[in-house]
Amino acid sequence: MPELPEMENYRRLLGGLVINKRITGTEVLREKSINLEPERFDRLLSGQAIRRIDRRAKHLLFALESGEILVLHLMLGGIICYGTLADKPERTVQVQISFGDAQLYFIGLRLGYLHVLEPEQLVRLFAKLGPEPFDPALTQAVFRERLARRKGTLKSSLVDQSFLAGIGNCYSDEICFDASLLPARKPGSLSGEEMNRLYDSMLRVLEEATSFGGYMELPLYPGDRLTGGFDSRCRVYDREGEPCVRCGAPLVRSEVSSKKSFYCLRCQS
Structure with a gap:
């Protein structure tokens, strides 16, 4: 999607x-x-x-x-x-x-x-949509406060459009990987430092993905060399069995909160 x-x-x-x-x-x-x-x-x-x-x-x-x-x-x-x-x-x-x-x-x-x-x-x-990840009002402190109230997993929280607007299966996994956190972690188990890391990873991953045109399959118009450029830069999403770019361990896929999820068991915790 x-x-x-x-x-x-x-x-x-x-x-x-x-x-x-x-x-x-x-x-x-x-x-x-x-x-x-x-x-x-x-x-x-x-x-x-x-x-x-x-x-x-x-x-x-x-x-x-x-x-x-x-x-x-x-x-x-x-x-x-x-x-x-x-x-x-x-x-x-x-x-x-x-x-x-x-x-x-x-x-x-x-x-x-x-x-x-x-x-x-x-x-x-749009009444039930949460804030945009790049909304200036969504500071690191506000993000921590909102995340601390969440039940379920990081995966279910990040893809919940009432919590944050715009993130889905792909970027929830990419964000968790960048933050070295397992998508199955419970928000309540995260330290303040881990929450800050997740916030920083969210902004970094989404900014990089946007600057490389996302992961769409087809160009928008003839000669479009930007759209889809991030597909080859995905670190974990849809990379089951491939070596982790950080530690070399094979990436795994499982169901997290009833959604497919890709991650590294060695360098995410």
């Missing part, structure tokens, strides 16, 4: 591609991916320009000049691509938004969605 770094990478790259460009048409190939009838969806978007692209947690928010917001959540397996018809990937497209000769393709929206919402609806949608 695309997480904070992947969606932030999309946000940054899309800004130079679609902001202030006029939408010339839409095509909906799967009605369940949107929240309006396809004809109304097309009438509402056609002729409008996207004035701003924001991100909240794992959502992208396309602010339309009408004041409505086009909300994208890719969920599991979703991707987006931008280009001409000749650049269209060999994938099933659920929704397509055209900007003249260029199209923005929304792919893999079997579980994800692209909804048009009013600002007040957006407030309700």
